[in-house]
Amino acid sequence: MNPKTDLPQGTLDLLILKIAALGPAHGYAIAQRLEQVSQHVVQVPQGSLYPALHRLENRGLLAADWKESETGREAKFYRLTRKGRAQLETEAASWERLTQAVGLILSLSGGAE
Amino acid sequence: MSWWHRLLRRKKMEEQLEKELKFHLERHEADLISSGVHPDEARRRARLTLGGPEQVKEECRDARGTRWLEDAWQDFRYALRTLRQKPGFAAVALLTLALGIGSTTGMFTLVNGVLLEPLPYPEPSSLVVVHGQSSEWNAELFGQQNVAYQDFLDAQRSARSLDMAAALFNGGTLSEPGEPEYVDFREISPDLFLVLRVPLSQGRAFTPEEDKIGGAPVTILGYSFWLRHFGGAPDALGSSLRLDGKRYSIVGVAKEGFRLFGQEADLYIPVGQNPARFLHNRAAHPMHVVARLRPGVTLSQAQAELSLIGRQLAEAYKDTNAGRTFLVQPFRPDVGDVRPILWLLLGAVGLVLLIACANVASLLLARAVSRERELAMRVALGATRSRLVRQCLTESAVLGLSGGVLGVLLASLGIRPFIAFWPGALPRAEEVQLDWHVLLFAAGVSILSGLLFGLAPALRAPFKNLEQTLRAGMRSIAGGSRRLHSVFVVSEIALAIILLVAAGMLGRTLLHLSSLDPGLDIHNVLVTRMALSPSALADPAKTRAAWKDILDRARHIPGVQSVANVDTFPMREGDNEQAYSTTPDQVPVNKLPFALMTCASADYLKVMGILLRRGRFFDDHDDPKSTQVIVIDEVLAQNAFGSQDPIGKRLWIPEMGYSSNAFEIVGVVGHVRHWGFAADDQAKVRAQIYYPFSQLPDSFLRRWSELMSLAVRTEIPPLSLVAPMRSELKGASNDQVLYEVHTMEQLASDSLAQQRFLLLLFGIFAALALLLACIGIYGVLAYLTGQRVQEMGVRIALGARPADVMWLVLRQSLGMIFLGVILGGAAALACGRILQRLVQGMQPSTASAFATMIPLLVFAALIASFLPARRASRIDPVIALRQE
Numbered sequence: 001m002n003p004k005t006d007l008p009q010g011t012l013d014l015l016i017l018k019i020a021a022l023g024p025a026h027g028y029a030i031a032q033r034l035e036q037v038s039q040h041v042v043q044v045p046q047g048s049l050y051p052a053l054h055r056l057e058n059r060g061l062l063a064a065d066w067k068e069s070e071t072g073r074e075a076k077f078y079r080l081t082r083k084g085r086a087q088l089e090t091e092a093a094s095w096e097r098l099t100q101a102v103g104l105i106l107s108l109s110g111g112a113e
Numbered sequence: 114m115s116w117w118h119r120l121l122r123r124k125k126m127e128e129q130l131e132k133e134l135k136f137h138l139e140r141h142e143a144d145l146i147s148s149g150v151h152p153d154e155a156r157r158r159a160r161l162t163l164g165g166p167e168q169v170k171e172e173c174r175d176a177r178g179t180r181w182l183e184d185a186w187q188d189f190r191y192a193l194r195t196l197r198q199k200p201g202f203a204a205v206a207l208l209t210l211a212l213g214i215g216s217t218t219g220m221f222t223l224v225n226g227v228l229l230e231p232l233p234y235p236e237p238s239s240l241v242v243v244h245g246q247s248s249e250w251n252a253e254l255f256g257q258q259n260v261a262y263q264d265f266l267d268a269q270r271s272a273r274s275l276d277m278a279a280a281l282f283n284g285g286t287l288s289e290p291g292e293p294e295y296v297d298f299r300e301i302s303p304d305l306f307l308v309l310r311v312p313l314s315q316g317r318a319f320t321p322e323e324d325k326i327g328g329a330p331v332t333i334l335g336y337s338f339w340l341r342h343f344g345g346a347p348d349a350l351g352s353s354l355r356l357d358g359k360r361y362s363i364v365g366v367a368k369e370g371f372r373l374f375g376q377e378a379d380l381y382i383p384v385g386q387n388p389a390r391f392l393h394n395r396a397a398h399p400m401h402v403v404a405r406l407r408p409g410v411t412l413s414q415a416q417a418e419l420s421l422i423g424r425q426l427a428e429a430y431k432d433t434n435a436g437r438t439f440l441v442q443p444f445r446p447d448v449g450d451v452r453p454i455l456w457l458l459l460g461a462v463g464l465v466l467l468i469a470c471a472n473v474a475s476l477l478l479a480r481a482v483s484r485e486r487e488l489a490m491r492v493a494l495g496a497t498r499s500r501l502v503r504q505c506l507t508e509s510a511v512l513g514l515s516g517g518v519l520g521v522l523l524a525s526l527g528i529r530p531f532i533a534f535w536p537g538a539l540p541r542a543e544e545v546q547l548d549w550h551v552l553l554f555a556a557g558v559s560i561l562s563g564l565l566f567g568l569a570p571a572l573r574a575p576f577k578n579l580e581q582t583l584r585a586g587m588r589s590i591a592g593g594s595r596r597l598h599s600v601f602v603v604s605e606i607a608l609a610i611i612l613l614v615a616a617g618m619l620g621r622t623l624l625h626l627s628s629l630d631p632g633l634d635i636h637n638v639l640v641t642r643m644a645l646s647p648s649a650l651a652d653p654a655k656t657r658a659a660w661k662d663i664l665d666r667a668r669h670i671p672g673v674q675s676v677a678n679v680d681t682f683p684m685r686e687g688d689n690e691q692a693y694s695t696t697p698d699q700v701p702v703n704k705l706p707f708a709l710m711t712c713a714s715a716d717y718l719k720v721m722g723i724l725l726r727r728g729r730f731f732d733d734h735d736d737p738k739s740t741q742v743i744v745i746d747e748v749l750a751q752n753a754f755g756s757q758d759p760i761g762k763r764l765w766i767p768e769m770g771y772s773s774n775a776f777e778i779v780g781v782v783g784h785v786r787h788w789g790f791a792a793d794d795q796a797k798v799r800a801q802i803y804y805p806f807s808q809l810p811d812s813f814l815r816r817w818s819e820l821m822s823l824a825v826r827t828e829i830p831p832l833s834l835v836a837p838m839r840s841e842l843k844g845a846s847n848d849q850v851l852y853e854v855h856t857m858e859q860l861a862s863d864s865l866a867q868q869r870f871l872l873l874l875f876g877i878f879a880a881l882a883l884l885l886a887c888i889g890i891y892g893v894l895a896y897l898t899g900q901r902v903q904e905m906g907v908r909i910a911l912g913a914r915p916a917d918v919m920w921l922v923l924r925q926s927l928g929m930i931f932l933g934v935i936l937g938g939a940a941a942l943a944c945g946r947i948l949q950r951l952v953q954g955m956q957p958s959t960a961s962a963f964a965t966m967i968p969l970l971v972f973a974a975l976i977a978s979f980l981p982a983r984r985a986s987r988i989d990p991v992i993a994l995r996q997e
Contacts, residue, residue, distance in 0.1 A: 027133060028140040047164025050134065051172035058176055066129075071140070076133045 012045075012052050014095060017080060017088040020062055026075035027053055053078060061087050123183070130173055134166055184500070188507035195508065202480065203512075206473045209885065210516025213469030214562065215523030216462040216878075218555040222528050224455050225554070226545030227448055233372075233544060235310040236405075240444035241412060243268070243277060243402040243419065248436040248703075257440065260400045261433070262384070262392040268422050268439065269302070274407055274415040275441075278308040279400040280373060281384050281392075284819070286644045288848045289355035291342060295644050295852035296356065298332075299373065300384035306367075308405050316350050316365025324385030331383065332361040336369045338379040356380065358647035358848075374401060375447055375540055395426075395433035403444060416441040448540040453951040454867065461612065461878050466562060468608045468882050472889045474566035475601040477509060479896040502572065509567025510560060517559025521552065536866030569597055598893045599929050605889045606933025606974065607940060609882040613970055614941035615948055616875040617962030618955070623868050626954050631861060632785035633683065634722025637674075638857035639831035639838075640682055642822045646844045649818075653811035656818055660806070663823070663842055663849075664714065670837050672829040677717035678806060680820045681709070683787045684860040687820075690798050694765045695753050697775065702767060708749055708800040709787055712809065712817060718782065720826040721857075728760045728780030731805035741771060741808060744780040749800035764802070771810060789864025791954030823851070831856045871952060883970060887977040890926060894981040898922055905985050906993025915986035922985050926978035934967055 019025065019033050031049055056062040061084035069075035080088065138159050145155035163169060174183075196203040231237040244257040245264070260268075260279070269277040281300040286293055303319035306312070314336060323331050334342075334349065343349035353362045361382065371377065384392070384400075391397040406415055416439075423438030481488075488501060525547050532542050539545075649659035660678060667676040681688045689712075692705035717723075718730045726747060735742050743764060750759045759778045767774050785801065786793040793799065809817055827834055835854055843849050898905070905918055941963070949955040 026136070028137045031137070045164075046162045047169050048172070050137075050169055051176045054173045054176035069136075071143075073136065074132075075136050076129065 011095070012048065013056060014088070014091045016049075016052055016056060017061060017084055017091070020078050020080040021085065021088055024065075024067075024077040024079040026069060026077050028075075030078065056084070060084075126177070130170055134163070134169065138163060184503065185507060188504045189511060191504065192508040192511040196511065199480070202476060205888075206476055206512055207516050207519060209469045209472050209888075210513065210559075210562065211519035211523055212881065213462075213466035214513075214517050214520030214555065214558055215527070216520075217459070217466045217558055218517075218520050218551060219524035219528050219531065220455070220459045220462045221554050222524060222547055222551045223532070223539075223545055224459055225548070225550050227446075227539065227541045228452060228455060229550070230446075230541070230544055232444060232446055233370075237444065239406045239408075240309070241275065241404050241406060241415065241441050242444045243404055244440040244442065245398050246423075246438050246440040257442075259398045260402045260439070261395040261398050262400050263395050264426055264434070264437075264439075265302075265400050265402055267426060268419060271422055272404075272415075272418055274410040274418045275404040276304070276308050276407065277402055277404040278302045278305040279384065279402045280305060281387075281399050282401070284644075285357040286647060286848055286850055287354060287356055287379075288358070288647075293843070293848045293850050295642070295850050296338070296379040297376070298356070298380035298382060299378045300387055301381050302385070303383055305373075305381075305403075308403060309373075310405075311368055311371055313365045314368045315347065316363070318365065319383045324383040326386060326388050328383065328386050330359055330361045330386065331364045332356070333365040333367055333381040334363060335367050335377055335379050335381070336371060337377055339366045354380075356382075370543060372543075373403075395430050404441075412441060412443065446541055450953075451540055454871070457871075457948070457951050458874060461615070461875060464608050464612055465878050465881055465885075466558070468605050468885045468889075470562045470566045471601045471605045471608070472885050472892075473509075473512065473562075474569055475598055475889055475893050477512075477566060478569055478597060478601070479892065481505070506564065506567050510563040513559040513561075513563025513567070514556075516562075517555050520559070521547070521555045524551075524555070534870075536863070536870045569601075598897065599932075602886075602890055602893050602926075602929045603933040603936065605882075605886040606930055606970065607937030609879070609886040610934060610937025610967065610970060611941045611944050612875065612879040612882045613966040614938075614962050615944055616872065616879040617966040618945055618948060619868065619872040619875050619952070621962055622952070622954060622956040623865065623872050625956050626790040626865055626868060629786065629790050631683070631790065632723060632783050633857070635857040635861045637827045637829075637831055638720060638722075639825045639827060639834055639854070640685070640822055640857060640860070641825075641835075641838075641851045641854040643678070643842070644850050644852065645818050645821075646846055646848045648846065648848075649844075650815050653814045656814045659844075660714075660818070660821075666841050667823060667825060667838060670834065670841055672827050672834055672837075674826040674828050675716045675719045676823060676825045677714045677720045678821045679711060679713040679717055679824050680817060680822070681711055682721070682822060682824060683785050684789045684857070684864045685855070688787070691766050691768055691802070693749075693753075693800075693802065694767065695762075697765050699767075705767075706752065706800065707798045708745075708802045709798055711801065711803045712806050713803055714806045717803070717824065720824045721785070722826075723785055724783035726781045726783060727758070728778070730780055730782070730803075731807065733807070735805045735807050737808055737810060739808070741773060741776045742779045742805065743776040744782055744803040745778055746782055746784045746801035748784045749802065750781050752800055766802075770813070776804070790861065791865060791868055791952075795953065822853075868952065868954065879966075883973055886970070887973050890929070890974050891977040891980060894922060894926055894978050895984070897925070898981045898985040901985075902988055902993050905988045906990040909988060910990035910994065918986040918988070919982040922982035923975070923978055926974065926982075930971055930974045934971065938963065938967070 015034055015038075016030060019030050019037070022033075025033070027050060030053070031046055034049075053062065057064055057078065060081060062078045063081050064076050064078050066074050067077045069077075138156075141159035141162065142152075142155045145158055146152055150158065160166075232240065234240060243260060245260045247258065262279070262281075265277065265279045269279075279302045282297075283300055284295060284297050287296045301319075303321060303324045306318050313333065316333065318333070319331060323329055332354065339345060339349055342354075343352075349363055349366065351363065353360050355361075361380075367381065391399060404415070406412065419439035419441055423434075427434040427437055491501060492498075528545065528547070532539050532545060535542070643663065645656065645659050645663075649655050664676055664678060667673060689710040690707045691710050692702045693708050694700055694705050711717075713731070715731045715733065718725060728744070730744055731742065745753075745759060745764070753759070753764070754762065759781055762778050763775050764778060765774045766776060769776075782801075782803070784799070787799075787801065788796040806817075806821075823838075825831070825834065825838070832854075835851070839851055842851065905921075908918060908921075909915075945957075945962075949957055
């Protein structure tokens with residue numbers, strides 16, 4: 001297993017929004033999906049997942065309903081709101097720009113040495 | 114979900130959080146088990162990955178955004194608990210605050226009702242008043258000029274930007290129903306109620322047909338008049354009354370409490386029915402005009418239109434209207450000279466409130482110092498600085514708000530008695546009430562004072578030297594707080610000095626003013642307005658005969674020494690001012706000096722006890738056919754003639770309206786303080802001219818008779834003569850009345866009522882301030898010496914004498930007193946200037962006020978510091994040292 005890297009600051013919210021965009025999910029499912037899609041590369045601190053979910057709900061980016069889960073028990077399902085979708089788009093775009101820029105800088109050959 | 118929603122559903126949210134996390138753990142556990150992990154190990158791992166459940170929960174709660182409120186609630190309950198633990202401290206602090214906030218709130222209630230509230234008519238912002246304006250009118254001297262009735266009618270007809278209405282102040286004798294009585298009525302244009310948008314409580318307004326000469330005589334009753342005379346019976350409508358000999362049928366009753374220009378009239382009648390000449394003379398300006406701007410029209414647009422109309426009128430009526438136009442101003446309540454007094458008093462109670470805050474602050478600070486260890490412990494357990502500051506502030510806010518609630522209660526109970534106690538009548542008193550403005554103010558003041566006295570103790574919550582504080586135990590070090598304490602004591606003393614000196618200055622002023630010579634003998638003089646029988650007013654000869662009869666009859670009533678009739682007399686509202694000149698040249702009136710005109714009969718000087726300096730006063734030989742004579746006072750003599758003898762010289766009074774404007778001076782009398790003790794020295798018009806009633810031209814007689822009063826010098830207490838005079842003078846047809854009865858002593862005393870009232874209030878405030886400051890000094894010194902018990906014990910054990918220890922404590926308090934006196938003295942000097950500007954007749958001699966008040970304060974402060982000092986000197990070193 002590769003050594004896991006910490007999640008860069010502020011990206012947890014973006015990832016949660018992205019996953020919620022795929023369809024309503026409860027907290028555990030979100031945690032699992034985070035782990036799956038990041039292919040175990042990124043360390044998702046589960047302890048900060050729930051505060052992040054509550055914060056996003058509080059800001060109106062996520063909405064929550066209590067529904068029956070696949071195992072038949074009631075679970076809190078989070079889904080993306082319209083405001084959340086807009087936020088996701090802007091944040092994803094700015095993330096894209098950032099990574100491009102960082103990539104560009106890193107691919108510069110030679111130079112300072 | 115809004116934050117309050119979340120807060121209210123806090124319990125449910127907690128349950129859901131619990132459920133959500135539990136679900137997560139169980140699912141993780143189940144997944145791990147299904148992948149072959151042992152159940153115990155699965156549970157362990159699941160928990161480990163999620164992290165400590167309490168910590169996760171706490172973070173989720175933070176994410177909810179209601180955290181601060183939950184904390185506040187917690188702090189609030191904690192604050193209540195700590196206050197309950199120290200009921201003595203809580204009681205003193207609450208009482209101090211309640212007094213401070215209560216008096217400030219009460220005074221603000223007055224300011225709000227009298228000065229800030231808009232007029233009690235619907236949509237007051239679109240109401241304006243229309244004044245007359247003329248280049249010849251001295252508005253600074255006489256106030257704004259009113260409008261000629263015909264000018265009003267023309268403007269009303271052509272104005273498109275506003276709807277105008279007018280009222281004429283008048284009074285007359287009501288002879289039916291009931292006993293004859295003087296009533297105060299308004300002659301109004303029929304649309305007055307419409308313009309003000311005040312509906313009648315019953316009946317109808319006047320019709321345009323009734324607003325014409327020869328229209329049916331109709332009247333609308335004032336609400337109070339209706340209650341008084343008709344017992345509030347609805348059948349008053351349709352019945353009638355007799356006013357000045359004419360029968361009017363009643364068509365309506367005004368709304369309860371309806372006032373115009375601050376007064377509630379007894380009756381309203383249509384002005385258009387009045388055939389009086391002055392209403393058709395554009396040179397007479399009797400009408401008060403109000404108007405309502407039409408929708409969308411601004412004040413300046415209305416002004417522009419009326420200026421244009423004014424110019425057209427000036428063109429059309431050159432004789433009377435040249436240089437004359439209209440002035441449109443916002444309709445504001447007229448509250449006279451009450452404005453500065455109210456602000457002054459609000460300032461004074463504000464000082465008392467500040468002292469109260471300083472007092473509570475030092476009490477809180479003392480407590481905070483003794484709680485230092487508790488706070489240090491909380492910091493050690495992880496409380497953040499902001500959290501502790503917030504908690505301390507919550508405590509003081511709780512104190513402040515509870516003090517505020519008590520204060521509002523105090524204000525609501527005290528406000529009516531206080532208004533009743535106000536000298537004279539407080540304008541707009543009926544509009545003073547505790548409304549939401551006042552509550553908002555009280556809440557603001559309470560929170561602000563809570564912050565003010567809570568901040569210092571809160572900010573000194575211990576962060577540095579945490580360990581030291583914890584280790585120091587009860588032997589906490591008072592060093593740092595000593596300076597803060599001194600700040601409070603010094604400011605209390607300084608504030609108290611301001612109030613004490615102000616009270617002292619007012620006291621000096623009152624003494625000085627009462628010792629002034631009013632220029633007349635105020636004892637045993639009765640003055641009363643007198644309305645002649647309407648039948649006597651019909652014809653000048655009859656009027657003269659009626660006055661002669663009245664004076665003769667009055668003179669023969671037992672107990673009457675002498676009697677005179679007079680139009681205006683000293684220390685009462687109402688006067689007549691005319692420009693005079695020592696040459697017959699034509700000089701514009703507003704360039705000339707003015708004098709107070711008094712029309713009186715021969716015995717006036719004797720009745721009032723005014724000194725005759727030179728020449729003579731009037732006698733029976735001064736009649737309309739003889740030389741026109743006047744008597745002047747020494748001020749006018751000095752102003753106009755200097756050291757020359759004025760007797761035999763002439764004065765010209767251009768607007769007198771007599772056939773000739775020249776008057777021969779036959780006498781000089783002493784100056785009378787017409788404007789009262791306080792105001793006369795600064796009055797704009799002080800010179801006085803007397804002219805004989807017996808020389809009044811026939812055309813003046815009717816109007817002057819309506820203004821006349823009787824002045825009577827008595828041999829017995831003046832008020833005991835009212836009943837015999839009433840019955841002796843009621844006339845053959847029982848329609849002559851005396852009204853507005855006063856003694857000169859009352860009037861003289863009323864002329865100082867404002868100063869006396871202020872002195873009393875400032876005296877109370879100053880005493881309160883002194884008391885609070887002494888309590889503050891005592892509290893702080895007792896606390897500081899309490900902190901130094903062991904030190905004192907050591908000193909005594911090492912041989913210090915009790916006197917040394919006492920001196921040690923007293924020296925500390927003397928330092929604070931000294932600094933407070935210096936600062937307070939400087940501030941008091943500045944405040945003295947303000948007082949001098951705001952209070953009439955205020956004496957600038959502050960030295961004596963300082964000389965009496967500062968020793969008083971120092972003495973009181975020393976007594977307050979003596980007790981803790983003595984206690985310190987009696988410390989038993991053995992006990993003190995064993996405490997450690």
